[in-house]
Amino acid sequence: MKGKVALITGSSYGIGREIARELASRGARVVLNARNAQRLQQTAIAFRESGLEAEAIAADVTRPEEAARLVRETLERFGRLDILVSNVGTNLFGEFAETEAEAMRRIVEVNYLAALYVSREAIKELMARKGSLVFISSLAGLHGLPYLSIYSSAKMALTALAQSLRIETHGSGLHLGIAYIGATKADPEKRVLNAKGELIRRPEGVLKLEPIPEVARKVVRQIERRQYKLVHTPIGKLNDFASRYFPGLVSWALRRNLPKLRKRMIEEHVYEE
Numbered sequence: 001m002k003g004k005v006a007l008i009t010g011s012s013y014g015i016g017r018e019i020a021r022e023l024a025s026r027g028a029r030v031v032l033n034a035r036n037a038q039r040l041q042q043t044a045i046a047f048r049e050s051g052l053e054a055e056a057i058a059a060d061v062t063r064p065e066e067a068a069r070l071v072r073e074t075l076e077r078f079g080r081l082d083i084l085v086s087n088v089g090t091n092l093f094g095e096f097a098e099t100e101a102e103a104m105r106r107i108v109e110v111n112y113l114a115a116l117y118v119s120r121e122a123i124k125e126l127m128a129r130k131g132s133l134v135f136i137s138s139l140a141g142l143h144g145l146p147y148l149s150i151y152s153s154a155k156m157a158l159t160a161l162a163q164s165l166r167i168e169t170h171g172s173g174l175h176l177g178i179a180y181i182g183a184t185k186a187d188p189e190k191r192v193l194n195a196k197g198e199l200i201r202r203p204e205g206v207l208k209l210e211p212i213p214e215v216a217r218k219v220v221r222q223i224e225r226r227q228y229k230l231v232h233t234p235i236g237k238l239n240d241f242a243s244r245y246f247p248g249l250v251s252w253a254l255r256r257n258l259p260k261l262r263k264r265m266i267e268e269h270v271y272e273e
């Protein structure tokens with residue numbers, strides 16, 4: 001990692017920040033990104049105070065022109081880009097029939113379009129450096145999940161993107177990766193959307209939560225080993241296996257738990273104070 005330049009989208013807090021910290025602690029020079037410039041600067045300052053090399057570039061990566069500026073400014077400041085972690089993403093918990101079109105659009109933009117825009121800008125440089133392009137997906141990207149239908153389908157689109165680009169860039173030396181991460185212990189600042197597009201605290205869900213630093217270490221190991229696909233957590237690996245070979249079983253298990261899922265994911269919403 002020493003001397004490599006890594007750009008991590010959506011990294012002022014949450015999983016992105018910890019992936020950036022893990023990369024920087026192994027010697028990478030990291031570019032942090034988020035929309036809120038003040039909070040982003042605070043994160044960059046905290047990194048530098050602990051001896052890590054970090055720059056902050058505020059940009060809303062759901063806008064193609066800002067995604068382009070983010071990559072351009074990274075190259076202007078460092079002269080190279082070796083690793084792109086397309087991390088930005090957020091979730092929507094709600095019943096499909098109740099979901100507002102605007103909320104749908106926001107989920108598709110932040111989970112999918114942002115990944116397209118930033119990676120399109122960076123991919124030639126990443127190929128030239130024989131670097132890494134890693135998409136952060138979710139266990140919800142392995143099999144469609146009830147009350148997470150928009151998020152699940154946006155994350156599944158990332159699978160097709162990673163598969164396509166892996167073939168398209170074959171022979172260039174670029175490492176293409178996709179990480180299917182499990183539910184993590186939420187950053188206190190984390191908010192998600194409900195069907196109306198309102199900000200809510202993330203529902204607890206039904207899975208055991210992974211600590212964020214553990215998730216970040218796995219993503220960075222995946223980059224170091226230049227692994228294509230990494231499914232996190234034992235339940236994730238089981239889901240991956242069962243979704244491929246016994247999809248009917250996964251559907252059955254989800255249907256059986258539907259009332260419990262509905263209660264946890266929809267009825268117990270806590271709104272932003």
Ligand SMILES: NC(=O)c1ccc[n+]([C@@H]2O[C@H](COP(=O)([O-])OP(=O)(O)OC[C@H]3O[C@@H](n4cnc5c(N)ncnc54)[C@H](OP(=O)(O)O)[C@@H]3O)[C@@H](O)[C@H]2O)c1
Binds near residue numbers: 033090
């Ligand atoms: N948390 C989980 O349990 C979990 C589970 C599976 C997969 N994942 C995936 O892991 C990734 C990270 O999740 P997370 O929970 O860490 O997310 P998060 O806490 O909601 O991430 C927030 C970060 O993204 C930035 N951000 C949001 N919208 C942005 C935009 N349009 N442009 C640039 N930056 C933006 C935020 O800063 P600003 O608000 O200032 O922009 C902040 O830095 C996502 O792809 C998510 O789907 C998460």
